[in-house]
Amino acid sequence: MDKIYRVKHITSLYESCDKCGLPTINCICNKSVKVRTQAKLWILSSEREFYRPSNTARLLKVINPESTEIFLWERTKSPDKLIKYMSMEEYKTFVVFPTENEELEKRKVEFKLIDKIPAFIIIDGTWKEARKIFRKSDFLEGLPIVSIERNYASNYDLRRGATEGNLCTIEAAIEILKMNGEMYSSQVMDDYYNLFLKCYKAGVSGHIVKKDKEG
Numbered sequence: 001m002d003k004i005y006r007v008k009h010i011t012s013l014y015e016s017c018d019k020c021g022l023p024t025i026n027c028i029c030n031k032s033v034k035v036r037t038q039a040k041l042w043i044l045s046s047e048r049e050f051y052r053p054s055n056t057a058r059l060l061k062v063i064n065p066e067s068t069e070i071f072l073w074e075r076t077k078s079p080d081k082l083i084k085y086m087s088m089e090e091y092k093t094f095v096v097f098p099t100e101n102e103e104l105e106k107r108k109v110e111f112k113l114i115d116k117i118p119a120f121i122i123i124d125g126t127w128k129e130a131r132k133i134f135r136k137s138d139f140l141e142g143l144p145i146v147s148i149e150r151n152y153a154s155n156y157d158l159r160r161g162a163t164e165g166n167l168c169t170i171e172a173a174i175e176i177l178k179m180n181g182e183m184y185s186s187q188v189m190d191d192y193y194n195l196f197l198k199c200y201k202a203g204v205s206g207h208i209v210k211k212d213k214e215g
Contacts, residue, residue, distance in 0.1 A: 016053055017029060019058065019061075019062055020058060020059060020062055020196065021052075021053040021054070021055060021058055021200075022053070022196070022199050022200060022203055023203040025203070025208050026199035026200075026202060026203045026208060028062075028192070028195055028196060028199055029062055031192075031195065032063055032188065032191070032192045032195070033188060034063060034064070034065065035063060035064050035184070035185040035188050035189070036064065036066045036067055037064055037067040037068075037177060037180075037182055037185045038067075038117065038118075038182060039067065039117070039118045039119070039120060039176060039177060039180045039182065040067050040068075040069075040091065040117060040118070040119035040120065041060055041064065041067060041068045041069075041120055041122060041173050041176070042068075042069055042082060042085065042093075042119055042120065042121045042122070043057040043060065043061075043069070043070040043071065043121075043122050043124050043169065044071050044073050044079065044082065044121055044122070044123050044124060044133060044137070045057055045070055045071070045072065045073060045123075045124035045125065046072075046073050046124075046125055046129055046133065047072055047074075048125075048129075049124050049125040049126075049129060050070070050072070050124075053200070054158040054200065055124070055169075056156070056168050056169045056170035056193065057070055057122070057124040057169040057170070058070075059170050059189075059192060059193060059196055060169070060170055060173055060189070063188065063189060063192050064185070064189070069082075069085075070124075073123075073133050073137070075136060078138075078139060079139075082121070082139075083139050085119065086119075086139070086143075089116075090116060090117055091116060091117050091118075091119040092114055092116040092117070092118055092119065093119045093120075093121065093143055094109070094111065094118065094119070094120050094121070094143065094144050094145070094146045095120075095121045095123075095134075095140050095143045095144070095145055095146070096120050096121065096122045096123070096145075096147075096148065096172055096176065097123065097130075097145050097146075097147065098147050098166065099145055099147050104145060107142075107143070107144060107145045108144075108145045108146075108147055109144040109145065109146065111146050111179050111180075113180070113181065118180060120146065120173075120176050121140070121143070122169055122172055122173060122176075124169045127166055146176070146179075148167060148172060148175045148176070154166065154167050154168060154171055155171070155193075155194070155197065156168035156171065156197075157197075158197070158200060158201075170189060170193045171193070173189065174186045174189050174190050174193070177189070
């Protein structure tokens, strides 16, 4: 996503960082090592979702900048750059989505390590928004679906009912990296995500969080 969007404030006391979304007093953009994952993470996000300070896709771009790209979903305009990437021979593209009916179940695949670079399209938004984007995106038709089988509840609690029992965007990315055997990167992301949750909740009330790790 080439455009720069100004994140809405989560507190009236401080300006918010346009990269991590946190108040500047708790910005974590330089509070973690960067990773470069083998898997490509292509985030398909509505403009409304990207504006939200509680958005976690933004964190993926901060911590994994070389392998993460965020594409704006618009109802009347296809994301041409994403579609171009999908057609490139070097990538094997999957869409990450629950197989909630028999038709989608037929497209579900069990992910295995492959010779090509795996690229995962993750739809970014509430479950209601994600369904809408999935249904109205013709370019996603026919793509193999990877569904995340999880045995734990999401830690994301910044919005009431936002995930409706599903994982948030960065949690989905963490599980994808585990499937691809990228355990170090997945752990770095998980640590960063937990720091974000802590700093976000503190920032709502204007509190400063002391971070132990300097990037």
